Amino acid sequence: MNTFRWIAARKQLSPRAFKDELNSQIWFSPLIYAFFSVLLAALTLFLDYYCKVGEKVPSFFSINMDLTNTLVSTIMPGILSITTFTFNLMLVVFTSFAAQFSPRVLKNFASSKSTQRILGIFIGSFLYTLFVFLFLNSSQVDGYFAIPFVTTALSVFSAGTFVYFINHSVKWLQVNHMTQSMKTASIKAIKTTIREELEIHRTQSSHSEQFSFPEGEKKPVCIQTSGYIQTLNYSQLIHCAKEHNLVIKMEREVGDYVLSGTVLFYYWHRDSTEQDEMDCTAFHQYIHVGKSQTDIQDTTYIITKFVEMAVKSLGNDDFKTAVNSIHQISDILREICEASQFSSYLVDDSGVIRMVIPDKKFEDFLYDGFANIRHYARRNIIITMELLKTLGNLAEAIGPAYYDDIWEFAVYISKGFEEEYLFVQDKKYFLHILYDLAISTKKEEQYEQIAKQMKE
Numbered sequence: 001m002n003t004f005r006w007i008a009a010r011k012q013l014s015p016r017a018f019k020d021e022l023n024s025q026i027w028f029s030p031l032i033y034a035f036f037s038v039l040l041a042a043l044t045l046f047l048d049y050y051c052k053v054g055e056k057v058p059s060f061f062s063i064n065m066d067l068t069n070t071l072v073s074t075i076m077p078g079i080l081s082i083t084t085f086t087f088n089l090m091l092v093v094f095t096s097f098a099a100q101f102s103p104r105v106l107k108n109f110a111s112s113k114s115t116q117r118i119l120g121i122f123i124g125s126f127l128y129t130l131f132v133f134l135f136l137n138s139s140q141v142d143g144y145f146a147i148p149f150v151t152t153a154l155s156v157f158s159a160g161t162f163v164y165f166i167n168h169s170v171k172w173l174q175v176n177h178m179t180q181s182m183k184t185a186s187i188k189a190i191k192t193t194i195r196e197e198l199e200i201h202r203t204q205s206s207h208s209e210q211f212s213f214p215e216g217e218k219k220p221v222c223i224q225t226s227g228y229i230q231t232l233n234y235s236q237l238i239h240c241a242k243e244h245n246l247v248i249k250m251e252r253e254v255g256d257y258v259l260s261g262t263v264l265f266y267y268w269h270r271d272s273t274e275q276d277e278m279d280c281t282a283f284h285q286y287i288h289v290g291k292s293q294t295d296i297q298d299t300t301y302i303i304t305k306f307v308e309m310a311v312k313s314l315g316n317d318d319f320k321t322a323v324n325s326i327h328q329i330s331d332i333l334r335e336i337c338e339a340s341q342f343s344s345y346l347v348d349d350s351g352v353i354r355m356v357i358p359d360k361k362f363e364d365f366l367y368d369g370f371a372n373i374r375h376y377a378r379r380n381i382i383i384t385m386e387l388l389k390t391l392g393n394l395a396e397a398i399g400p401a402y403y404d405d406i407w408e409f410a411v412y413i414s415k416g417f418e419e420e421y422l423f424v425q426d427k428k429y430f431l432h433i434l435y436d437l438a439i440s441t442k443k444e445e446q447y448e449q450i451a452k453q454m455k456e
Helices: 002-008 014-026 028-049 067-099 103-110 114-137 145-171 175-200 233-244 299-315 321-341 362-376 381-398 400-416 424-441 446-455
Strands: 219-222 227-232 246-250 261-270 287-290 345-347 353-356
Touching: 002 227, 002 345, 028 114, 028 145, 067 103, 067 145, 103 114, 103 175, 103 299, 114 145, 114 362, 145 175, 175 287, 175 299, 175 321, 233 353, 261 345, 299 321, 299 362, 321 381, 321 424, 362 381, 381 400, 381 424, 400 424, 400 446, 424 446
Parallel strands: 246 353
Antiparallel strands: 219 261, 227 287, 246 261, 345 353
């Protein structure tokens, strides 16, 4: 009943958001495996009781009732013990992730296909042995084949799966593997959000061009419930705007926390003669507001998970994890630059501007990615120099269009460092790294001014 209620509560989600919700639920895959385990139990009972397979195979493969009963009754509690231990181990992994890295990492581990399949195998195997044990009857047949054979195979498979789960958990606790897995999932989400949902509607013109909204009264569309904006169906909103000849100006973006009654966007009629009242409930079906932030369309939230890992690692004196997180953030920023034109204007299939979204440029993503780390590393010269190295690598990867943004952020990092913690040898390496970045971004003159100030 709760499952159907859960599905009904999310009927307004887009297919992508609904799939992500299902993947994040740890019960979904085990539920499927449990269903198939019941079918398998019914099949083996049918083979042994109605087809009497055990009486038709050679006597070497036929097993009597007592041995079958002993086998099933022994294996069933063993599989249950393995399942219980697996859940305990998962709780240990969850606690370690939350304490050492970030609570936001838990979803990545829980939604991992390997994690869910492993739990599904254990629960399915236990349910199979339970149902078979329930229906074992000595008065039906003289020999069994399908039931003991499948039960033995499942027990061996479960034992191998348990060893695999130990290896899977150990690998996930390794920082490099964990951040790489998170980055792969993050880049996939970014590509889907930017390239498949936004870029197909973005104009080719520069985002700095000004758009004149139509004359006439602007009309608001307000949020009905408080929470985080989780998803916006841009294609459907644009289609709706085209159908009613509207222009929409978004006041909020995905990831923002909004209160009930907050204005989400304003709309204008392009034709001043068309001033008919719109039913605002038509827009609400394309917007989903939830209790928490998600990484379905929220690029900033994706970056924040790595930022939290880096900051937490700095607090735990875990230098390598902080550096690894910085590197993964830089790769995500590179992917954003390759995927996005950073235009605020979205058009319909006729090329007419139908939506204006909040203007977010590359410098904003740079700030989201590195500002928090810079703040907590303002007394740590090693991490600060690593940030500058990363900016240099990023400048070489994404090209001249973003040199100004990268250099300005490098200056922001340099001036934000507390110089009383900067000694002679530190200053030497610091200026050397900053000089390499100035060469990469073609800012040698600006570098000379900063170097002169620091040497005084």
